[in-house]
Each structure stands twice: as C-alpha cells, then as structure tokens.
Amino acid sequence: MSTRPPTLREKRRYILARIEPYGTPLEQKELYYAISDAATSLWGDATTGIITPAVVALEHGHVIIRCRRGTERELAIALSTVTACRDVRICLRIIAASGTIESLRSRFRQKKIPQAKTHSESEPESEKTATGTDEGVERVLSECTFAKKTFQIVHCNGQKVDVIEKGFKNTNRLFLTKDDLENLNATTISDRI
C-alpha cells in the first residue's frame, strides 16, 4: 500500500510525559498496554478508538505518546489515571504537547537530565559511598538511615532522595529529601549526601 500524500494523512499530535519514579525499567509495549488500558477504562472503546494512543518513543525516563489531533485533552486525562505498568507503580507527568516528535525530543535534550546517580550505574562501590559534592557531580552514599531503619539510596537528584529499605522483606521505594536524612540521622550521615 502506498503512503498517502501529507494533505490526506490524518493529523496527529504528540505528548511528552516524564515517567516517575526515575529509573523505573519499563518496556515500550508494556507502557502502551498500561496507557491503552487506562484510556479504554476511562473513555470506553469508541473514544479510545478515536484517540488512537500509541507509544512512539521511550527514552531517558520520558515517553512520547501519539494521538489524533483534537484528542490531546482526553489523552491527558487518561494519562493522569495511569498508576501502574505491570505491577510496577508509576506516574506520568505531562510536560508538553506538540505536532512533531523532534520538537519534543529537543525539549528533554535541551533540559538535560540532571546529574543524578543510580545504583544501576557501573561504578565501584567505594566511589558511590563518597560524600560531598564535586563540581556539579553529585556523590551519593549507598546507604543511609531514616526512622531507625537502614535504606539503600537508589536515586539522588538535588534535594530529592529515593531510598529502598535494605533486606528482602520490604522493597518499596521511600521518597525523602536530604533534610530528612540530615535532621533525623545527623549522627549517621558524615557530611552531606
């Protein structure tokens, strides 16, 4: 089948959303199913058919979702009801809508992802446990204590610190700030995180 000329193609719009929490491993297909499920559940098959949501890109913790022009509002509402993707709790924060994918890509390229460190990075453990800040590169502790429990830091960005309790019983993420750790555990944190 030959491609239609541009004037005969249906007009589309693209929505850029940030995936939270940062560093959640997701597959494009799974995310599409989550979004499609949310849209179908909220608007029904007929409207979702008109919206035709599709995940066109999943990169750097951002997702670009395609929809038919004029249905951005409906898709945005449906996106705010996405709460999980394959039993992993997520949240989509809409950043922008545009007519081209490239302009959305340039948005998050321009923004530059903050210097954040996660434990998935292949760095020796000794470097991760260093404290203090070196010229914009944030050094993170691998462990911290909060409310008398030991946690492993999984993500640290600015004031925000995401931690997971150590051990195999409770693997839920806790969302804290540096001030929480400093105030509550001044004795266990040597300098700054």
Added chain:
Amino acid sequence: MKITDAAVYPYPLGDASVRRLALEAAALGFDSIVAADTPSGTYGQVEVRSGLMIRDVPVKDVISIVKRSKDSGKVISVNAANNSFNRAVIGLKGVHILRGIQSADKLAFDHVAAKMAADNRVAVDIDLCPIIMGRSVARQRAIHRYMDILVLEQRFEFPITLSTHAHSLLEMRNVRDIAGLCSLIGMDVPDVERALAGIGTVLTPPKQAVTVIA
C-alpha cells in the same frame, strides 16, 4: 487564594516524607497541602497545614476530639457515615471538612445536610483517588456521587475541597490534571479554582452581612 490539596498522607502513613511531598506539591503547582498527623510548617514555598482525619468513631467521640483540638489550628475533617451522623457532624463547631462522601450510603448527604453545610461553612471533600485509581464500577459510582453533590453545591453553595488522598508522590497530580479529572464530574475551570481554594474559605471566618460602622 491558595491552591491546596486537601489531604495527603506523609510517612509513616504514606511512603514520602512531608518535605518531599511539599517539594513535589510546589512542582505540581500547589501553594499548600493538608498533611495528616503532621505539624504545620512551611517547606520551601509550600505551606503545610496540619490535618486531623477522624474516622470510624461515634458522634460522641467526634465531639470530644473536636473539642480537644479546637484551637490547635488543625484542619479537622470527619469521614462521612449515615445521614444522621453527617448532620450531627456538620452541626458541630470546629469541623471543617466532611470526607469520604463517595463511600457513604446514597442518602447520606441530602438537601438538608447541604443547607446545614452551607450555613456552618463545612466543606464537602471531593476525593480524586477513586477517579484516578478506581476502575469500572467503583469509578462510575464515585463520578455519579460527585455529580450529585455538585448539583446540591450549585443550589446551596456550600464549600467544596479537592484532595488526591495521596499516600505517595506517585498519587499526586498537578493542577492541570486535577482540572481535567474534575471535568469528568462536570466541574469547569472556575469551579475547580474555587474548590482548590476551598480550604482557605473554610478556615477564614465569615464576613458579617451587616457591618456596624458607628
């Protein structure tokens, strides 16, 4: 006018510290939040109001709890139950919000309760959690109840508050998302703005209709 999320649950009830919730709330466009069982304060640009959520207790206990925390500056909210309970609670001085109306029975909030809420300036909370997290029947029921409440609100003009009841950062939504979700229950943007400022309405003392100058 302060844009407020009328109920969030910080650690240990939720999985985020109150500071982190405040940080996130600022990023999402809120000026203040009501946090359960947390002392009041200001973190960054966001004002955190202390909230007291009373649930599953008889009216007698509600009265004593409200009396005890009357001058504490807390935002006191009571979970809705049956009609007589709701009327009794709305009539109490010191109660600010009636919550959980979507899970109370059908006749729990009628026109009499609506009139009382308007007279006593008690807000009815619209919990967005069932719309965000709920699916199928649960969501449909919540939407139906909220639309029913909004009919009464337009007639009697009692205050409305909006809350996400977020136990996590991931359950918080930005102001634009909230406006979108509220459009599902027939609220337009001015209604949403008024509802987001509902906490301020409830906490400020009413203006007297007649002012004696001399």
